[in-house]
Amino acid sequence: MMRMIATASAVLLISLGVFAQEGQLDALRGQVPLLEERTPEPLYDAENDDRRRSRAYPMQPPTIPHKIDNYQVDLNANRCMSCHSRQRVGETQAPMISVTHYMDRDGNFLAELSPRRYFCDQCHVPQTDAPLAVENRFVDIAEILRQRRETQE
């Protein structure tokens, strides 16, 4: 049994190597051969224009329209909550985290931020001015319905 596994993994590794050399497997490496170092992408600027983006689907976590460099989010502090918590929004004018962030998984409301919503950047991400790697062909459902009504008329 062990020998079979060893042979199988050896075959797999060899074929992986071959594919990687042809640049077919690793989307991040692109066509660069395994033994060569890729020229890294330039660093792109995070969007910081305070303009909200519209959402692409219901319940999508909104993207972050500001920089979050060096914002501490760990056991000791949550920098995001210093602006976005219920208590602070009056002062900061940041949009309040929605009620779902105060709910546990059974739908009970908590007085404090729910632990499952503590690490904000698990769901919310800043945007950069990087060129799109893949084109986005998303169309909002409202637009699809509008087009359908037009063709039916």
Ligand code: HEC
């Ligand atoms: C200094 C205050 C401040 C801090 C700290 C802060 N924000 Fe914000 N945030 C704002 C304000 C104000 C807005 C409203 C848009 C704007 O002015 O940028 C906003 C907007 C947002 C939005 C967009 C909401 C929507 O409905 O479109 C998200 C998401 C967000 N912030 C997440 C975060 C996360 C995650 C962190 C921590 C990593 C964070 N923010 C830290 C002030 C802050």
Ligand code: HEC
């Ligand atoms: C598990 C994923 C998840 C985590 C973690 C999370 N959020 Fe959200 N957030 C969402 C989703 C999904 C929405 C949109 C639907 C909703 O309100 O529940 C949202 C909405 C928001 C909004 C917009 C509220 C509104 O009324 O439009 C803000 C601001 C926000 N989150 C900030 C935060 C901050 C700050 C944290 C960290 C303390 C955080 N979120 C953690 C998923 C998450």
